[in-house]
Amino acid sequence: MRIGDDLSDRKKAILRALIDAHIENGEPVGSKYLTSCDIGCSSATIRNEMSELEQMGYLEQPHTSAGRVPSKAGYRFYVDSLMRAYSLTARELETLNNMQKARLSQLDKMIKAAGKLITSMTNYPTVSVKPKFKDQTVNCFKTTFVDSRNFILSMIMSGDVVRSRYIHCKIEVTEEVLNRLCGVLNNNIAHKTSSEITLPLIMKMENDMGVDDALISSVIKNVYDVMSSDDEGELKYEGVDKLLEYPEFSDLGNLKDLLSFMDKKEQIMQLVENDKNDNVSIYIGGEDSSLSANSSIILKTFKVDGKVVGAIGVIGPQRMEYPKVVAMVEYLAKCISSTLEIPDVKELRPPDSDT
Amino acid sequence: MRIGDDLSDRKKAILRALIDAHIENGEPVGSKYLTSCDIGCSSATIRNEMSELEQMGYLEQPHTSAGRVPSKAGYRFYVDSLMRAYSLTARELETLNNMQKARLSQLDKMIKAAGKLITSMTNYPTVSVKPKFKDQTVNCFKTTFVDSRNFILSMIMSGDVVRSRYIHCKIEVTEEVLNRLCGVLNNNIAHKTSSEITLPLIMKMENDMGVDDALISSVIKNVYDVMSSDDEGELKYEGVDKLLEYPEFSDLGNLKDLLSFMDKKEQIMQLVENDKNDNVSIYIGGEDSSLSANSSIILKTFKVDGKVVGAIGVIGPQRMEYPKVVAMVEYLAKCISSTLEIPDVKELRPPDSDT
DNA sequence: TTTAGCACTCGGATAGCCTAAGTGCTAAAA
DNA sequence: TTTTAGCACTTAGGCTATCCGAGTGCTAAA
Numbered sequence: 001m002r003i004g005d006d007l008s009d010r011k012k013a014i015l016r017a018l019i020d021a022h023i024e025n026g027e028p029v030g031s032k033y034l035t036s037c038d039i040g041c042s043s044a045t046i047r048n049e050m051s052e053l054e055q056m057g058y059l060e061q062p063h064t065s066a067g068r069v070p071s072k073a074g075y076r077f078y079v080d081s082l083m084r085a086y087s088l089t090a091r092e093l094e095t096l097n098n099m100q101k102a103r104l105s106q107l108d109k110m111i112k113a114a115g116k117l118i119t120s121m122t123n124y125p126t127v128s129v130k131p132k133f134k135d136q137t138v139n140c141f142k143t144t145f146v147d148s149r150n151f152i153l154s155m156i157m158s159g160d161v162v163r164s165r166y167i168h169c170k171i172e173v174t175e176e177v178l179n180r181l182c183g184v185l186n187n188n189i190a191h192k193t194s195s196e197i198t199l200p201l202i203m204k205m206e207n208d209m210g211v212d213d214a215l216i217s218s219v220i221k222n223v224y225d226v227m228s229s230d231d232e233g234e235l236k237y238e239g240v241d242k243l244l245e246y247p248e249f250s251d252l253g254n255l256k257d258l259l260s261f262m263d264k265k266e267q268i269m270q271l272v273e274n275d276k277n278d279n280v281s282i283y284i285g286g287e288d289s290s291l292s293a294n295s296s297i298i299l300k301t302f303k304v305d306g307k308v309v310g311a312i313g314v315i316g317p318q319r320m321e322y323p324k325v326v327a328m329v330e331y332l333a334k335c336i337s338s339t340l341e342i343p344d345v346k347e348l349r350p351p352d353s354d355t
Numbered sequence: 356m357r358i359g360d361d362l363s364d365r366k367k368a369i370l371r372a373l374i375d376a377h378i379e380n381g382e383p384v385g386s387k388y389l390t391s392c393d394i395g396c397s398s399a400t401i402r403n404e405m406s407e408l409e410q411m412g413y414l415e416q417p418h419t420s421a422g423r424v425p426s427k428a429g430y431r432f433y434v435d436s437l438m439r440a441y442s443l444t445a446r447e448l449e450t451l452n453n454m455q456k457a458r459l460s461q462l463d464k465m466i467k468a469a470g471k472l473i474t475s476m477t478n479y480p481t482v483s484v485k486p487k488f489k490d491q492t493v494n495c496f497k498t499t500f501v502d503s504r505n506f507i508l509s510m511i512m513s514g515d516v517v518r519s520r521y522i523h524c525k526i527e528v529t530e531e532v533l534n535r536l537c538g539v540l541n542n543n544i545a546h547k548t549s550s551e552i553t554l555p556l557i558m559k560m561e562n563d564m565g566v567d568d569a570l571i572s573s574v575i576k577n578v579y580d581v582m583s584s585d586d587e588g589e590l591k592y593e594g595v596d597k598l599l600e601y602p603e604f605s606d607l608g609n610l611k612d613l614l615s616f617m618d619k620k621e622q623i624m625q626l627v628e629n630d631k632n633d634n635v636s637i638y639i640g641g642e643d644s645s646l647s648a649n650s651s652i653i654l655k656t657f658k659v660d661g662k663v664v665g666a667i668g669v670i671g672p673q674r675m676e677y678p679k680v681v682a683m684v685e686y687l688a689k690c691i692s693s694t695l696e697i698p699d700v701k702e703l704r705p706p707d708s709d710t
Numbered sequence: 711t712t713t714a715g716c717a718c719t720c721g722g723a724t725a726g727c728c729t730a731a732g733t734g735c736t737a738a739a740a
Numbered sequence: 741t742t743t744t745a746g747c748a749c750t751t752a753g754g755c756t757a758t759c760c761g762a763g764t765g766c767t768a769a770a
Contacts, residue, residue, distance in 0.1 A: 398763095
């Protein structure tokens with residue numbers, strides 16, 4: 001049985017109205033207020049229903065004579081089945097469409113731009129992510145002769161991402177030597193993950209290179225560097241200061257919890273990498289482990305060939321304006337995704353840089 | 356006359372002791388406490404001196420019957436001439452030396468590692484920066500043939516940083532065509548800044564390429580992209596949550612000020628880029644415009660060929676443990692700089708990535 | 711010139727009181 | 741059987757009054 005299936009329509013209406021109201025003003029909601037919400041019954045009835053909803057775990061009472069507040073389960077049910085889709089206003093759409101300007105540029109810039117935009121439009125902080133690529137392989141090596149002491153090693157990774165290194169040699173090299181080097185690399189370690197590059201393999205390559213075996217070690221170091229560039233991906237926040245505008249974070253404890261969580265970049269990266277959802281995901285703090293209670297994250301990942309290559313998201317108090325935020329994130333994500341799908345001149349960028 | 360020259364030795368001693376004490380516990384310091392600080396006179400005398408120091412602008416009084424607190428000018432004089440050098444303990448040195456492990460890796464990783472380290476050792480947030488490169492030029496173009504529809508364009512920038520793009524062509528290309536393309540690019544736009552690449556120049560290049568003129572436009576787009584990659588540099592914070600451990604930031608107004616400042620990345624980038632100081636710089640909030648009052652920044656930049664290529668810094672309350680933080684930043688900066696100076700295989704990374 | 715003593719000031723903590731909001735329960739009404 | 745009205749009860753938060761301590765400035769003596 002799905003969560004919330006045990007609720008009567010009236011209970012659902014009450015729950016929805018209550019959560020909407022709580023999101024609006026952040027304070028516990030009482031039965032009296034709810035009578036003005038088209039439920040169609042008196043405060044006493046609503047009290048009874050609320051009391052039951054509390055027993056069922058959808059509501060909580062901060063203290064005896066306060067109104068009710070949604071519990072994690074309440075929020076969960078709300079975002080899963082209760083909330084009404086928010087339809088963007090013409091004005092909002094226009095703003096969002098300016099985003100298209102960034103279309104010309106690369107994924108990470110678009111993600112960044114999207115983050116800024118959402119922050120300014122929703123007043124919640126955003127997070128933009130480009131996750132680390134694990135177990136990358138080099139599909140093809142290319143060398144380019146510069147002069148007798150220098151050459152460029154270009155590595156074509158999966159997804160036609162190119163990573164290059166400018167390599168300065170201690171010995172003199174010729175184009176012929178470089179071509180041999182290139183062949184050796186392609187024959188031995190193309191399509192291999194870093195853990196498959198073993199010492200015997202390296203020895204074999206040095207052997208293959210003959211007198212120029214000294215090249216291998218300095219090249220291998222660079223290859224390894226590029227492959228295992230676990231470069232944490234990029235994770236950026238925009239508008240963290242907005243958090244302070246929400247009363248739940250004037251409690252320094254709560255604030256610290258959330259900031260600490262945000263500081264643990266690996267955790268968020270994991271969240272992103274494990275997000276198999278094709279739609280917008282909503283994480284509610286305290287529901288599952290890591291995320292700090294009192295806060296929620298709305299996240300949309302971008303995938304290329306089924307692999308997560310980035311994400312944008314919104315971090316805010318648990319009483320976020322889910323419908324609106326979801327609508328915006330969805331819209332921008334669609335814009336970004338569409339540019340990902342039709343690469344003419346390929347422009348995917350690796351998560352980090354080269355030399 | 357330099358700031359602080361008008362102070363007697365006793366005044367200096369009092370000022371130093373007062374600031375040390377204030378940094379320690381964050382509360383206004385009274386005359387009575389200072390008698391225990393080896394000043395060698397009674398609280399009454401100290402009171403008189405403090406009164407004068409206040410008139411001179413080095414101290415402030417939050418209210419009539421509180422102790423004194425250093426003013427901006429007080430802090431400025433303190434960090435400039437008063438504070439005692441902090442000598443790192445053996446234990447601290449050991450921890451810092453672990454840093455050397457990162458030596459193998461690249462600048463940005465070292466910077467990041469240094470940030471983490473300082474945060475954990477000082478309990479202040481750190482900021483790590485790689486500024487944007489402005490007005491980059493491509494010193495040399497290289498093309499690498501992949502197949503009849505694809506090639507790699509490698510651009511060697513100043514500092515032997517290589518940036519590559521995997522380019523997919525709409526027309527078929529041969530190695531010969533690519534070589535011509537390469538020549539055209541090198542003849543016309545090597546060593547030029549993006550603003551020097553004018554439309555007539557592009558027309559000329561298209562002309563030079565003859566029948567393959569279609570290549571130019573798609574290549575130019577990539578070149579422009581790389582050159583003007585104003586990619587904001589990377590600016591990352593570590594341990595922002597630590598701020599909350601300092602009482603000055605339990606005032607939400609102060610906290611918001613600082614967080615807003617931290618959010619305005621351009622401002623900090625400017626600070627970094629304009630930092631001509633070869634030593635550690637100390638910025639005291641409220642002293643000069645941008646930085647939020649109540650906070651200070653300690654910053655050390657890294658330069659290559661006189662150009663700022665990165666920085667690490669510490670952000671904290673104005674009553675920071677300057678001597679200790681300065682010592683640590685200085686030490687780590689030295690470690691990082693030393694690896695910057697002896698590049699064997701060149702490994703400088705561009706501020707961002709390639710395709 | 712320094713010190714001791716003393717009256718004065720003011721912020722912060724504590725306690726007590728009151729109010730408003732909201733609840734649960736019971737009994738009447740539909 | 742379900743809904744409503746009424747009422748007693750609970751409790752957080754705001755308000756005021758009060759007290760205490762820390763620290764000052766001033767004056768007079770050393």
